[in-house]
Amino acid sequence: MNVHPEFAGIEEHLDQNLPLVLYKKQGAKHLNVLLQENEMIYEVANYQESGFVFSPFDQSKKAILLPLDVCKHITIPLTELPVVDEDVFYTKEQEIKISWSEEQKNKHKQLVQKGIDVIKAGAFKKVVLSRKEVVVGEEAFEPLLLLKRLINSYDDAFVYLWYHPKVGIWLGATPETLLYSKENKFSTMALAGTLPYQSTEQVNWGNKELEEQEMVTSFILEQLSGIANDIISSKTYTHKAGTLLHLRTDIKGDLIPEKSGLKDVLSILHPTPAVCGLPKNDAKEFILQNEGYSREYYTGFLGELHMQDGKGKVISDMYVNLRCMQLNGNEVELYVGGGVTKDSDPEKEWEETVRKTETMKKVLF
Numbered sequence: 001m002n003v004h005p006e007f008a009g010i011e012e013h014l015d016q017n018l019p020l021v022l023y024k025k026q027g028a029k030h031l032n033v034l035l036q037e038n039e040m041i042y043e044v045a046n047y048q049e050s051g052f053v054f055s056p057f058d059q060s061k062k063a064i065l066l067p068l069d070v071c072k073h074i075t076i077p078l079t080e081l082p083v084v085d086e087d088v089f090y091t092k093e094q095e096i097k098i099s100w101s102e103e104q105k106n107k108h109k110q111l112v113q114k115g116i117d118v119i120k121a122g123a124f125k126k127v128v129l130s131r132k133e134v135v136v137g138e139e140a141f142e143p144l145l146l147l148k149r150l151i152n153s154y155d156d157a158f159v160y161l162w163y164h165p166k167v168g169i170w171l172g173a174t175p176e177t178l179l180y181s182k183e184n185k186f187s188t189m190a191l192a193g194t195l196p197y198q199s200t201e202q203v204n205w206g207n208k209e210l211e212e213q214e215m216v217t218s219f220i221l222e223q224l225s226g227i228a229n230d231i232i233s234s235k236t237y238t239h240k241a242g243t244l245l246h247l248r249t250d251i252k253g254d255l256i257p258e259k260s261g262l263k264d265v266l267s268i269l270h271p272t273p274a275v276c277g278l279p280k281n282d283a284k285e286f287i288l289q290n291e292g293y294s295r296e297y298y299t300g301f302l303g304e305l306h307m308q309d310g311k312g313k314v315i316s317d318m319y320v321n322l323r324c325m326q327l328n329g330n331e332v333e334l335y336v337g338g339g340v341t342k343d344s345d346p347e348k349e350w351e352e353t354v355r356k357t358e359t360m361k362k363v364l365f
């Protein structure tokens with residue numbers, strides 16, 4: 001097997017502390033690489049730029065851009081990535097390391113209970129509540145090795161490694177598209193509701209999951225109705241994401257250029273009730289006041305802004321930053337959450353977050 005000649009350059013780029021992103025789309029056979037040639041931090045100004053966007057959850061904070069005109073852009077066939085130890089499809093069954101305490105568990109359950117109480121009191125209908133879990137390894141984790149394992153494990157996800165010396169290293173394998181657009185055509189999805197995958201996708205979804213996913217679909221349809229034409233939504237179906245199942249509805253249509261640019265569409269959609277809640281502003285306020293930590297880029301979005309696809313067409317292709325982690329030497333911070341409604345059970349919500357950490361933990365050890 002030939003290792004692609006550019007690969008050494010990527011390692012060197014990381015060693016030189018220069019910004020980069022490496023990413024693979026669902027089912028793709030190649031890795032995209034953008035290597036920024038200086039260490040400046042560029043912010044997205046108006047979403048008319050070209051490059052790779054990395055946006056935080058909290059829109060009052062700026063999104064970062066790796067601008068195409070200061071980046072070297074390479075694509076590497078997956079067959080030419082370096083071989084790693086377990087380089088068959090990564091199916092290793094392993095014991096998942098526990099890295100949470102009873103105290104953290106109780107804290108999260110109390111947060112969920114508070115969410116339920118506020119919903120029952122009529123303040124809002126849904127809120128997505130999350131937490132951060134820290135995993136400590138015996139030695140420093142190797143970002144490129146973790147990326148390779150994520151690629152091997154989650155072919156259906158958008159898998160990435162993003163680095164900026166002023167922000168840090170983030171990695172993830174997200175199942176959720178925020179917005180794809182080509183000319184005036186767009187597509188998005190409503191993804192919510194979670195069950196463990198236990199060797200079948202034929203599962204009976206409960207009312208809680210059906211309702212919380214429906215809220216996401218209705219929100220998206222309602223928000224887009226003023227700025228898009230010919231909106232079509234698919235049937236709601238079960239979508240497998242690693243060891244989890246979600247409910248998913250695909251939505252597509254035509255944007256009305258006079259009514260909305262990409263910036264407007266993104267600010268209308270983000271954060272959707274899949275990661276924030278409903279009504280959006282009340283839920284967001286509750287999150288910022290009560291979660292007790294900063295989500296940073298988790299549940300933000302990331303992806304291509306006005307870049308060429310394989311056929312030379314200019315597209316934008318953004319994903320919600322889920323199943324993600326921040327790497328810092330031998331410490332990894334995992335970010336996980338779940339949707340809370342009046343029918344939520346704090347114990348089950350806790351377990352759901354534990355299962356979500358497994359997506360990342362599987363590739364750490």
Ligand SMILES: C=C(O[C@@H]1C=C(C(=O)O)C=C[C@H]1O)C(=O)O
Nearest residue numbers: 191192193194274336337338339
């Ligand atoms: C918030 C997360 O995931 C989101 C919440 C889901 C849920 O509440 O069931 C399902 C998929 C995602 O939209 C996460 O993975 O941390």
